[in-house]
Amino acid sequence: MDAIDQLINYNRTTGLLQSVAGRNAWDQETMMPSKSGNSRAMEMGALEEVIHERKKNSKVGKLLEEAKPKTTFQKRAYTLIKRDFDRAVAIPSKLASNLAATTSLAQMAWQKARQNNNFSEFSPHLKKVIDLKREEASLLSPSGDLYDGLINDYEFGTTKNEIVSIFADMKPRLLDLRQRISEKKLSKPVLKGDFDSQKQLKLAHEIAKTFSYDFNRGRIDTVTHPFCSGGGDDVRITTRVDSKDPFNCLYSTIHEVGHACYEQNVSSDFLHSPLGSGVSLGIHESQSRIFENQIGRSRQFTKWLFKKMKNYFGEFDINDEEEFYRLVNKVETGFIRTEADEVHYNLHIMLRFELEVEVIARNLEVPDLPEAWNTKFKDYFGRDIEKSSDGILQDVHWSIGAFGYFPTYTLGNLNAGCLFEKMRKDIPRLEDQFEIGDVTLATTWLTENIHKHGSLYEPADLIKKATGKNFTPEPFLNYLDEKFSDLYEL
Amino acid sequence: MDAIDQLINYNRTTGLLQSVAGRNAWDQETMMPSKSGNSRAMEMGALEEVIHERKKNSKVGKLLEEAKPKTTFQKRAYTLIKRDFDRAVAIPSKLASNLAATTSLAQMAWQKARQNNNFSEFSPHLKKVIDLKREEASLLSPSGDLYDGLINDYEFGTTKNEIVSIFADMKPRLLDLRQRISEKKLSKPVLKGDFDSQKQLKLAHEIAKTFSYDFNRGRIDTVTHPFCSGGGDDVRITTRVDSKDPFNCLYSTIHEVGHACYEQNVSSDFLHSPLGSGVSLGIHESQSRIFENQIGRSRQFTKWLFKKMKNYFGEFDINDEEEFYRLVNKVETGFIRTEADEVHYNLHIMLRFELEVEVIARNLEVPDLPEAWNTKFKDYFGRDIEKSSDGILQDVHWSIGAFGYFPTYTLGNLNAGCLFEKMRKDIPRLEDQFEIGDVTLATTWLTENIHKHGSLYEPADLIKKATGKNFTPEPFLNYLDEKFSDLYEL
Numbered sequence: 001m002d003a004i005d006q007l008i009n010y011n012r013t014t015g016l017l018q019s020v021a022g023r024n025a026w027d028q029e030t031m032m033p034s035k036s037g038n039s040r041a042m043e044m045g046a047l048e049e050v051i052h053e054r055k056k057n058s059k060v061g062k063l064l065e066e067a068k069p070k071t072t073f074q075k076r077a078y079t080l081i082k083r084d085f086d087r088a089v090a091i092p093s094k095l096a097s098n099l100a101a102t103t104s105l106a107q108m109a110w111q112k113a114r115q116n117n118n119f120s121e122f123s124p125h126l127k128k129v130i131d132l133k134r135e136e137a138s139l140l141s142p143s144g145d146l147y148d149g150l151i152n153d154y155e156f157g158t159t160k161n162e163i164v165s166i167f168a169d170m171k172p173r174l175l176d177l178r179q180r181i182s183e184k185k186l187s188k189p190v191l192k193g194d195f196d197s198q199k200q201l202k203l204a205h206e207i208a209k210t211f212s213y214d215f216n217r218g219r220i221d222t223v224t225h226p227f228c229s230g231g232g233d234d235v236r237i238t239t240r241v242d243s244k245d246p247f248n249c250l251y252s253t254i255h256e257v258g259h260a261c262y263e264q265n266v267s268s269d270f271l272h273s274p275l276g277s278g279v280s281l282g283i284h285e286s287q288s289r290i291f292e293n294q295i296g297r298s299r300q301f302t303k304w305l306f307k308k309m310k311n312y313f314g315e316f317d318i319n320d321e322e323e324f325y326r327l328v329n330k331v332e333t334g335f336i337r338t339e340a341d342e343v344h345y346n347l348h349i350m351l352r353f354e355l356e357v358e359v360i361a362r363n364l365e366v367p368d369l370p371e372a373w374n375t376k377f378k379d380y381f382g383r384d385i386e387k388s389s390d391g392i393l394q395d396v397h398w399s400i401g402a403f404g405y406f407p408t409y410t411l412g413n414l415n416a417g418c419l420f421e422k423m424r425k426d427i428p429r430l431e432d433q434f435e436i437g438d439v440t441l442a443t444t445w446l447t448e449n450i451h452k453h454g455s456l457y458e459p460a461d462l463i464k465k466a467t468g469k470n471f472t473p474e475p476f477l478n479y480l481d482e483k484f485s486d487l488y489e490l
Numbered sequence: 491m492d493a494i495d496q497l498i499n500y501n502r503t504t505g506l507l508q509s510v511a512g513r514n515a516w517d518q519e520t521m522m523p524s525k526s527g528n529s530r531a532m533e534m535g536a537l538e539e540v541i542h543e544r545k546k547n548s549k550v551g552k553l554l555e556e557a558k559p560k561t562t563f564q565k566r567a568y569t570l571i572k573r574d575f576d577r578a579v580a581i582p583s584k585l586a587s588n589l590a591a592t593t594s595l596a597q598m599a600w601q602k603a604r605q606n607n608n609f610s611e612f613s614p615h616l617k618k619v620i621d622l623k624r625e626e627a628s629l630l631s632p633s634g635d636l637y638d639g640l641i642n643d644y645e646f647g648t649t650k651n652e653i654v655s656i657f658a659d660m661k662p663r664l665l666d667l668r669q670r671i672s673e674k675k676l677s678k679p680v681l682k683g684d685f686d687s688q689k690q691l692k693l694a695h696e697i698a699k700t701f702s703y704d705f706n707r708g709r710i711d712t713v714t715h716p717f718c719s720g721g722g723d724d725v726r727i728t729t730r731v732d733s734k735d736p737f738n739c740l741y742s743t744i745h746e747v748g749h750a751c752y753e754q755n756v757s758s759d760f761l762h763s764p765l766g767s768g769v770s771l772g773i774h775e776s777q778s779r780i781f782e783n784q785i786g787r788s789r790q791f792t793k794w795l796f797k798k799m800k801n802y803f804g805e806f807d808i809n810d811e812e813e814f815y816r817l818v819n820k821v822e823t824g825f826i827r828t829e830a831d832e833v834h835y836n837l838h839i840m841l842r843f844e845l846e847v848e849v850i851a852r853n854l855e856v857p858d859l860p861e862a863w864n865t866k867f868k869d870y871f872g873r874d875i876e877k878s879s880d881g882i883l884q885d886v887h888w889s890i891g892a893f894g895y896f897p898t899y900t901l902g903n904l905n906a907g908c909l910f911e912k913m914r915k916d917i918p919r920l921e922d923q924f925e926i927g928d929v930t931l932a933t934t935w936l937t938e939n940i941h942k943h944g945s946l947y948e949p950a951d952l953i954k955k956a957t958g959k960n961f962t963p964e965p966f967l968n969y970l971d972e973k974f975s976d977l978y979e980l
Contacts, residue, residue, distance in 0.1 A: 016536035019529075023517060024510055031521070035706040036724040039509070042762065046506035050540055216525040234526035272532065 003066035004074050010063065011081050012272050014054045019231065021047045026229040026236055030221045045100070052096065056088035073275065076456055080274035083156070090139045099132050103401045110399035117387045119370050122399070127366045129401050130359060137360070147360050150404030154281045155411060157458060160357060163407045166414070166473055167350050173477050175380065178343055181331050181488050189327040192317045195246040199312045203246075204239055204253040206308070211291060212443045213237070213257045214264050226252040228259035228288075231277045235263045246309070247328060251292055258291030259284055261443065265451030279455040281405070283462060285412020286419060287446065293342055294420045294479070295442050299325050300434035308437070329487055333381050335390035343484060344381070346413060351376045352395070352406040360403060415463055417476025419450065422467040493556035494564050500553065501571050502762050504544045509721065511537045516719040516726055518594075520711045531594035538590035545578035563765065566946055570764035573646070580629045589622050593891045600889035601714075607877045609860050612889070617856045619891050624850060627893075637850050640894030644771040645901060645949065650847060653897045656904070656963055657840050663967050665870075668833055671821050671978050679817040682807045685736040689802045693736075694729055694743040696798070701781060702933050703727070703747045704754050715828075715886055716742040718749035718778075721767045725753045736799070737818060738829070741782055748781030749774055751933065755941035769945040771895065773952060775902020776909060777936060783832055783903075784910040784969070785932050789815050790924035798927070819977055823871045825880035833974060834871070836903060841866045842885070842896040850893055905953055907966025909940070912957040 001009070021044065028040055054060075064085060069078040106125035113122035134146055141149030147160040205220060218230075223238040230236050237256035242248045262278045270276040278284040295301055306324040309316070318324050331341045337348040355372055358364035364372055373392045374385045385391035397405050423445050424430050430441055449466040456462075463471045484490065491499070511534065518530055544550075554575060559568040596615035603612035624636055631639030637650040695710060708720075713728040720726050727746035732738045752768045760766040768774040785791055796814040799806070808814050821831045827838040845862055848854035854862055860882045864875045875881035887895050913935050914920050920931055939956040946952075953961045974980065 013536045013539060016533045017540065020510060020514055020533050020537055024513060027513060027517065031709065033705065033707050033709055033724060033726075035704075039723040039762070043506045043510050046503045047510055049503065050507065214525075215523065217523050219521065219523055233529040234523060236523075272529070 002068070003063050004069050004078065007060065007063040007067050007081060008074070008077050008273065010054075010057075010060065011077070011274060014051060015272060015274070015276075017047065017051050017054070019234075021051065022229055022231075023234070026238075029223050029225075029227070030238060041104070048100070052088065052093075055084060060085050061089070072456075073269070073273075077274050080455060084274075087140065087153075091136060095132065095135060095139075099129075099136065099401060102128050102132055103399065106401075107396065107399045110393065110396065114389050114393040117389050117393070119388045119392055120367075122393065123366050123369075126369075126398060129399065130366065130403075133401050133403055134360060134362075147357055147404060150360065151407065152404075154402075154405050154408050155459065156280060157460070158282070158407075158411070163353060164357075167353065167410075170346060170410075170473050170477065171350060173481075174343065174347055177480060177484060178331075178333075178347070180490050181343065181484060182333075184488050184490065186488060188330050188332070189318060189323045191245070191247075191327060193313075194243050195313050195316075197241045197243055200241050200243075200246050200249045201239075203308060203312045204249055207250060207253055207305075208237070208257050210437050211254065211257045211261065211295075211439060213260055217264055218260055220253070226256055228256045228263070231263045232266070232271050235260045246313070250305070251296060251328075254296040255288045255292040258288035261291070261447075262287040262451050265447045266454035267452045270454045270456070275454045275456050277454060279453075279457065279462060280459045281408035282411030282415055283450065283459050285409055286415030287450065289412050290416040290420055290442075290446065294416060295434065295439050297328055297342070298431055298434055300431040301437075301439065302328055303435045304437040326487060329483070331484065331488070333383055335377075335383070335385065336394055342413075342480060346410045347380045349406050349410040351380060353410075356398070356403050356406065414473050414476045415459075415471065417473070417479050418463055418467050418471055419446070420479060421475035422449075492558070493553050494559050494568065497550065497553040497557050497571060498564070498567050498763060500544075500547075500550065501567070501574075501764060504541060505762060505764070505766075507537065507541050507544070509724075511541065512719055512721075513724070519713050519715075519717070520728060527594075527598050531591050534594050535587045535591040539583060539587040542578060542581070542583050542586040545574055546581075546583075550575050551579070562946075563759070563763075567764050570945060574764070577630060577643075581626060585622065585625060585629075589619075589626065589891060592618050592622055593889065596889045596891075597886065600883065600886060604879050604883040607879050607883070609878045609882055612883065613856055616859075616888055619889065620849060620856065620893075623891050623893050624852075627850065637847055637894060640850065641897065642894075644892075644895050644898050646770060647948065647950070648772070648897075648901070653843065657843065657897075657900070660836060660900075660963055660967065661840060664833065664837055664970075667970060667974060668821070668837070670980050671833065671974060672823075674978050674980065676978060678820050678822070679808060679813045681735065681737075681817060683803075684733050685803050685806075687731045687733055690731050690733075690736050690739045691729075693798060693802045694739050697740060697743055697795075698727070698747045700927050701744060701747045701751060701785075701929060703750055707754055708750055710743070716746055718746045718753070721753045722756070722761050725750045736803070740795070741786060741818075742828070744786040745778045745782040748778030751781070751937075752777040752941050755937045756944035757942045760944045760946070765944045765946055767944060769943075769947065769952060770949045771898035772901030772905055773940065773949050775899050776905030777902075777940065779902050780906040780910055780932075780936065784906060785924065785929050787818055787832070788921055788924055790921040791927075791929065792818055793925045794927040816977060819973070821974065821978070823873055825867075825873070825875065826884055828884075832903075832970060836900045837870050839896050839900045841870060846888070846893050846896065904963045904966045905949075905961065907963070907969050908953055908957050908961055909936070910969065911965040 024044060024047070032040060060081070064082055067078060069075040106122070106129050109125040110122050113119060133150065137146040137149035139149070140152060142152065143159060145160055151158055151160065151163070201220070201222070208220065209215070217233050218235045218237065221236070221238050222240055224240060226238045226240055228235065228237045237253065237260050239249050239253045239256065262284060266276055302325045303321045306318070306321050318327060329341065331343050333344065334340060337345070340348055351373070354376065355364065355369065359366065359369065370388060370392045377383065377385055377391060423442060427441050427445065433439070433441060450462065453462060457465060460471060514534060514537070522530060550571070554572055557568060559565040596619050599615040600612050603609060623640065627636040627639035629639070630642060632642065633649060635650055641648055641650065641653070691710070691712070698710065699705070707723045708725045708727065711726070711728050712730055714730060716728045716730055718725065718727045727743070727750050729739050729743045729746065752774060756766055792815045793811045796808070796811050808817060819831065821833045823834065824830060827835070830838050841863070844866065845854065845859065848862070849856070849859065860878060863882045867873065867875055867881065913932060917931050917935065923929070923931060940952065943952060947955060950961060
């Protein structure tokens with residue numbers, strides 16, 4: 001067997017082990033008995049150890065030297081395997097295990113601190129995590145800038161300066177839109193009543209099918225914090241149910257279905273190869289957001305959803321389609337990122353990005369973070385933070401060392417903007433069919449232009465190939481202006 | 491670190507990977523989407539490859555040479571690790587992963603073939619499995635007899651000839667008992683009505699708790715073919731529901747709870763070590779059978795169960811405790827092993843044992859198996875098989891390569907006989923409390939004498955230690971005679 005085939009085969013086994021680890025993590029959130037946690041942590045550690053050993057195995061290094069990739073597939077597989085290998089060998093085992101242990105403790109401390117609304121309990125842990133992440137970043141950064149080393153893990157090739165520049169373009173327009181909306185003082189619809197949990201889940205299943213989620217290669221379960229897990233032939237989503245707020249279940253389902261369809265629709269030629277899954281977090285999030293917002297919160301789709309909800313739950317306290325549309329697109333200044341509307345969402349991200357850049361650069365020390373958060377929040381959102389679970393302690397990301405992750409959420413929104421603009425140009429009257437719950441024109445376009453390619457192209461190339469031009473934030477900002485100017489009669 | 495500690499540590503990681511593989515297999519039966527099968531087979535193959543590589547790793551061989559076990563724990567761990575190592579080095583990695591992948595596909599083919607009552611769909615898969623198992627057996631057999639190599643995997647140290655000899659003792663007594671019962675022509679109670687599935691599952695949960703199954707370290711799900719999976723802190727059981735026959739659900743639950751409690755009650759000192767699980771299938775099955783039959787089908791326990799069933803389902807067509815007792819112990823010639831009464835059960839096993847001995851010895855070819863099955867069934871049970879799901883296709887075992895497994899069911903019954911005889915001697919009026927659903931005298935005795943020891947002793951030594959004498963089939967056969975002579979007024 002050729003060196004390149006050997007390399008791809010060896011990598012396939014490693015990938016299969018990662019799939020098993022992913023399913024074990026899914027099980028932990030959905031099925032695991034309450035007192036199995038310690039044994040589970042040991043299992044995950046054992047599997048991680050084996051996977052890491054394989055990734056940095058000298059056999060991979062030797063095959064990378066010998067391999068002569070010829071086909072497009074082989075060339076791309078080679079690039080991705082080499083990237084993974086270089087990263088694995090750059091990180092000493094001691095640092096890796098130190099990071100694993102420290103973030104595990106930090107995450108537990110964060111959970112408690114959040115419950116107690118007491119940042120000082122979490123602060124020393126966060127300090128340790130940041131020190132280790134700085135050390136890791138110094139080994140990974142292509143530019144010398146530590147933050148670039150961190151963001152590279154989630155969005156390969158993107159730099160801090162690019163994000164800074166994108167956010168500089170966006171911020172004034174978002175703040176302006178926010179301001180104009182708040183000045184309108186329109187009465188905002190409010191949802192009242194109790195919505196049966198089983199019916200919510202049944203409707204969630206119907207919506208998932210509507211968006212072409214393949215239940216023969218997936219399933220839906222309930223959890224505290226919804227996520228999508230797996231790839232290829234087994235992509236599972238999760239949702240949560242709140243009897244007072246059915247949109248929590250329904251829109252988190254659409255969001256996760258967006259992630260899941262991306263994975264399910266990758267070309268089967270790429271199955272079990274480095275090309276066989278979504279290429280980056282920023283592209284992945286674009287799919288979940290376009291499903292959730294551009295399609296799921298469109299005027300046309302909400303007409304269908306309004307009817308469906310009346311079928312499932314009977315009449316409720318919303319009078320007509322238009323009021324329902326305004327309900328699911330209500331703009332309100334809340335504290336919590338995951339509950340934010342489309343106008344506010346990216347301001348939450350900017351706040352976090354700006355703080356993590358400063359803290360990684362050591363321009364801001366950990367004990368000063370809460371004040372910096374609260375000041376920025378007041379500045380962008382106009383409200384005072386009263387408890388840290390509404391502020392600095394609301395997200396898990398920093399406790400698990402995920403610095404550089406937050407900006408990919410905004411990149412997802414912006415990519416969704418680029419893709420939706422092009423989709424609308426390609427397909428006249430794209431949204432008409434949404435009214436009858438038929439979104440296949442949109443999902444088919446996404447499958448053809450994004451999903452099926454898996455990790456064949458770099459994120460920027462993929463967007464350019466799909467839209468015919470380079471990525472810019474403009475289309476997304478135009479989409480927001482158009483949608484909310486109409487909604488709020490600006 | 492000492493070589494013995496290094497050896498035990500290395501083995502712990504391997505054991506943790508096996509736990510992950512076990513859970514992935516559980517997932518395949520309970521949660522996996524319908525079209526994930528091919529990818530799942532590859533995953534299981536990859537994990538098996540890694541586990542097998544670790545088991546036969548030269549590092550283990552070197553540590554086995556250097557290690558100086560001192561404590562009882564270390565000595566037993568050493569013995570078990572060495573046994574596993576010797577077995578692993580005998581099997582080439584390619585054969586191991588080939589077996590994992592082939593049996594995964596064969597199991598799926600068996601499921602379909604069983605649904606369609608079409609053995610020929612399964613036949614080519616079974617042929618492949620048998621060829622691989624013969625190859626494996628030839629590398630493992632201590633005696634040169636292939637079947638000994640296979641049975642060794644499930645009941646270390648037991649041979650084909652021992653089983654032949656035990657079965658030769660049993661068969662005439664069982665056939666005689668069966669004959670005497672059938673001549674009595676007593677009217678047999680029949681259960682009529684429909685028993686709500688959700689209520690069956692709820693009662694199954696209550697019964698599991700009654701037998702001290704710990705739901706904080708386990709869970710119950712429904713499957714086609716019930717099983718118990720896992721060990722230590724995460725031991726899961728499965729059951730099935732038939733609205734016409736609640737005993738299917740209830741007694742399969744008690745059976746699997748017997749397996750599960752054995753695993754859950756192993757001393758926590760042995761957790762994540764080679765001593766940390768049940769020592770053999772023959773001992774394991776003795777626990778499930780003693781829970782199910784000696785306790786669960788006793789006159790006293792069925793009094794409690796009769797009351798419970800009336801609480802859950804309302805009145806049904808059985809008049810009194812005695813009729814209910816006769817109902818759950820009804821002796822009837824059925825096709826299905828898992829539904830067999832205590833008198834017929836071991837005849838089902840003998841049939842399978844005799845066939846698999848022949849097929850492994852190549853005295854019988856796969857396409858001829860259905861006819862051979864049907865002929866033997868007519869001989870022992872006096873009935874014709876009309877569909878292969880009632881005959882050759884009823885059990886999963888052969889599809890997963892578990893040749894040599896069936897006899898351990900009978901060994902389980904016989905071990906249960908030995909243990910129950912001693913338990914009754916140790917505890918006067920043992921069964922009195924069963925009438926109020928309190929079986930703790932029995933389960934505590936089993937925990938103390940069997941469960942907590944895990945794999946500390948060899949099966950034969952464990953039985954001798956618990957009962958004060960060597961294993962024989964006599965106590966079980968006496969138990970059957972006594973119970974059914976009373977029931978059928980022989």
